[in-house]
Amino acid sequence: MGMDKNKKEELLLHSFDAELSTEEKAFLEKELAADWKLKQAQQAIVKIRELLAAHQPESFGAFFAERVANRIRSFHQNVEYQLFAFFKRYQGVAIGLVIALLVINVVFADSFSLQSILGLENETINDLVQLDLYNGLIK
Amino acid sequence: MAQETDDQLIDQTIGGDLNAFKLLVQRHESKVAGVVKSMVGATEEAADIGQEVFIRFYQSLSKFRGEASVGTYLIRIAINLSLNELKKRKQRNLFFTSAEEGGHVAASENRQDLKEMITIEFDKLDPEFKSVATLRLVEGYSTEETAQLLNIPLGTVLSRLARAQKKLRIGLDKHLKF
Numbered sequence: 001m002g003m004d005k006n007k008k009e010e011l012l013l014h015s016f017d018a019e020l021s022t023e024e025k026a027f028l029e030k031e032l033a034a035d036w037k038l039k040q041a042q043q044a045i046v047k048i049r050e051l052l053a054a055h056q057p058e059s060f061g062a063f064f065a066e067r068v069a070n071r072i073r074s075f076h077q078n079v080e081y082q083l084f085a086f087f088k089r090y091q092g093v094a095i096g097l098v099i100a101l102l103v104i105n106v107v108f109a110d111s112f113s114l115q116s117i118l119g120l121e122n123e124t125i126n127d128l129v130q131l132d133l134y135n136g137l138i139k
Numbered sequence: 140m141a142q143e144t145d146d147q148l149i150d151q152t153i154g155g156d157l158n159a160f161k162l163l164v165q166r167h168e169s170k171v172a173g174v175v176k177s178m179v180g181a182t183e184e185a186a187d188i189g190q191e192v193f194i195r196f197y198q199s200l201s202k203f204r205g206e207a208s209v210g211t212y213l214i215r216i217a218i219n220l221s222l223n224e225l226k227k228r229k230q231r232n233l234f235f236t237s238a239e240e241g242g243h244v245a246a247s248e249n250r251q252d253l254k255e256m257i258t259i260e261f262d263k264l265d266p267e268f269k270s271v272a273t274l275r276l277v278e279g280y281s282t283e284e285t286a287q288l289l290n291i292p293l294g295t296v297l298s299r300l301a302r303a304q305k306k307l308r309i310g311l312d313k314h315l316k317f
Contacts, residue, residue, distance in 0.1 A: 013301035017282050019277065044308045046317040052276040058172035060189040065164040068193045069157050075194070137191050 008038055016045065145209040153200055164193050167210055170278070177273040178221035178230075180262055188224060192216045214278075214288055218270050225266045249273055260310035268303040271296055275281045276303075 008031055014020065015028055032039050048098075076082075143151075143162070151159035168189070175188050184267070195216050196203075234309065264272060274285040275296070282300070286293045 010301060013304050014297060017300050018297050041308060044311070045304055047253075047315055048187060048257060048304065048307050048311065049276055051254055052261070052272070053279060055177075057155055057172065058167045059168055059185045060172050060178050064186070064189065064304070065161040068164050068190050068197075069161050071190060071194060072157060072197055097230065114257070 008035070009041060012042055013045065017056060018051065146205060149152075149200055149203060150211070152197070158198060163209065167213050170210055174217045174273055175277055176222050177261070177277045178218070178266075179224050179256075180268055184224055188217070188220045197218075200281055208273055211288060214274070218289065222266050222270065225269075227247070243276050253311070256311055256314050257307065260307050263310065264303055264306060268299050271299040271306075272303040275300055 008028075010019070011024060011028055012032075015025075020028065032042060143159075145163060145166070148159045148163045152163070171189055172185070176185050177194070179185050179188065192213060193201050196209075196213055202207075207215075261269070261272070270289060271285060273284060274280045274288055280288065282293060282296050288297045289296070
């Protein structure tokens with residue numbers, strides 16, 4: 001079977017992490033018995049994996065949980081955070097109010113223009129006269 | 140007394156009990172530290188990243204729906220923040236390269252300890268290989284779990300693992316004689 005060196009090594013590397021087919025397994029075993037360089041590569045990978053897996057339990061040093069808790073405490077004391085939390089808490093109500101105001105404007109306006117939605121409908125001179133505002137202004 | 144579950148501790152934390160969150164930190168510190176230190180090395184930045192992992196988790200507690208376990212969630216944050224750190228280092232190294240690299244090589248030549256050599260070679264891996272190798276080879280997650288944690292296909296995990304191991308083996312060739 002004419003498989004080049006790289007393919008053999010690839011198969012060897014995959015054998016550590018993936019299930020090989022019966023044919024692949026048989027081929028690899030045969031090659032490992034015949035090719036000492038491949039056998040050496042296998043031993044090297046086994047050693048590397050053993051050393052990598054044999055690490056001590058890690059930590060971030062003493063009182064790590066306390067340090068995290070302190071950062072959270074200072075974060076809470078931060079005025080910026082409190083303002084953010086306040087707006088975050090009432091953001092639903094605020095958005096609801098804005099939508100309600102927009103809807104009221106649309107319902108009570110004569111048109112569906114942007115100005116009417118925003119409650120900025122243009123008043124004519126006649127409208128102002130009718131409301132006695134114009135007279136009030138020029139007196 | 141039965142140990143409280145992660146979900147119970149999360150509920151207590153949301154209710155304002157910071158001690159419950161400290162218990163969560165203590166429970167998951169080792170895994171997070173393993174991943175972060177493996178990715179960025181046992182440096183000062185590692186502890187900062189560790190803190191940031193838990194702070195981000197704390198800030199997103201209200202959004203945490205429990206689709207993944209707390210451990211999985213934390214490892215994802217840890218990997219992402221570590222990758223960000225490696226990216227920053229790479230950008231910094233564009234400006235400060237030759238002197239540091241020279242020192243690295245000189246130091247590596249003097250070290251005989253295989254474990255240290257592996258750490259040095261591991262550190263040279265590209266971030267995408269390092270994250271896969273960290274989860275699979277250092278932390279012992281299965282290939283499927285690694286794929287889920289990194290949100291990449293299983294085939295990509297396998298090919299990155301193969302390339303990472305090949306690079307490590309080539310790098311350690313003269314130190315691994317049988």
